[in-house]
Amino acid sequence: MSPSGSHLTETNSAAKFMNSSNPVVAAFIESASEAIGKMAMFTLEVEAIDIVEAPLGSFELVAAMALNPEALIVMGLERQLAQYLVAGMIGVDPSEANEFLEDGIGELLNVIAGGAKTRLKDTESSFELTLPKVAVDSKSPIDEPGGTPGITISGRVGAEPLAMTIWIQGVDVGT
Numbered sequence: 001m002s003p004s005g006s007h008l009t010e011t012n013s014a015a016k017f018m019n020s021s022n023p024v025v026a027a028f029i030e031s032a033s034e035a036i037g038k039m040a041m042f043t044l045e046v047e048a049i050d051i052v053e054a055p056l057g058s059f060e061l062v063a064a065m066a067l068n069p070e071a072l073i074v075m076g077l078e079r080q081l082a083q084y085l086v087a088g089m090i091g092v093d094p095s096e097a098n099e100f101l102e103d104g105i106g107e108l109l110n111v112i113a114g115g116a117k118t119r120l121k122d123t124e125s126s127f128e129l130t131l132p133k134v135a136v137d138s139k140s141p142i143d144e145p146g147g148t149p150g151i152t153i154s155g156r157v158g159a160e161p162l163a164m165t166i167w168i169q170g171v172d173v174g175t
Contacts, residue, residue: 024116024125025049025151028073028166031115035108036157040088044162046155052165059163061101063109063134067117067127072167075109079136081160106132112164 033044059076066072077085079101083094086104090097097104109132120126150167 022151023120023123024166025153027116027119027125028112028151028164029153030119031112032153032164034115035111036085039108039111040085040157042085042088042157044155044157046153048152048154050152050154052150052152061105061134061136063105063132065109065113065132066130067113071127073109073113073164074167075105075112075162075164077105077162078160081157081162084160085157101136102134106134109134 029044029046029049033046036042036044060079061082062074062076064072064074080094082101082105083097085108086097086100087094089104089108090100092100110129113129113132117127117129150165152163152165154161154163156162
């Protein structure tokens with residue numbers, strides 16, 4: 001079982017945005033696309049990259065991870081997408097994935113951040129990882145840095161929306 005339209009072609013996919021002039025954006029898009037594809041067997045279709053100062057917005061599930069004292073990644077997704085992703089990761093029906101949502105989405109965010117860390121290890125944008133925090137049916141589990149511009153990568157996995165916002169103080173987030 002999968003979200004309608006999963007395994008989409010690459011026309012608007014992450015590949016289009018991986019050549020971003022910003023290495024941080026490119027590293028996180030490539031890592032997210034790779035993690036979602038390899039762990040859950042779905043294709044991430046990137047729709048927009050925006051500079052934001054506001055919170056992610058309203059999602060049923062939010063995962064966050066401090067990357068170092070001055071950096072943060074927050075991923076928001078709807079419960080149905082979380083169920084499909086986790087079900088794909090652990091090989092169960094999506095209706096059976098609820099009890100694994102926090103751990104599964106936390107691990108997905110950990111893999112995304114780890115992949116970006118590896119891609120950025122020899123740059124001035126390198127960072128350290130902390131443990132992910134996941135909140136279900138709630139707002140962000142970590143306070144978003146006020147007044148710090150971030151990058152929001154918006155897209156879809158099948159028909160379901162997915163958004164990641166990356167805040168890194170002292171790093172130019174212009175795309």
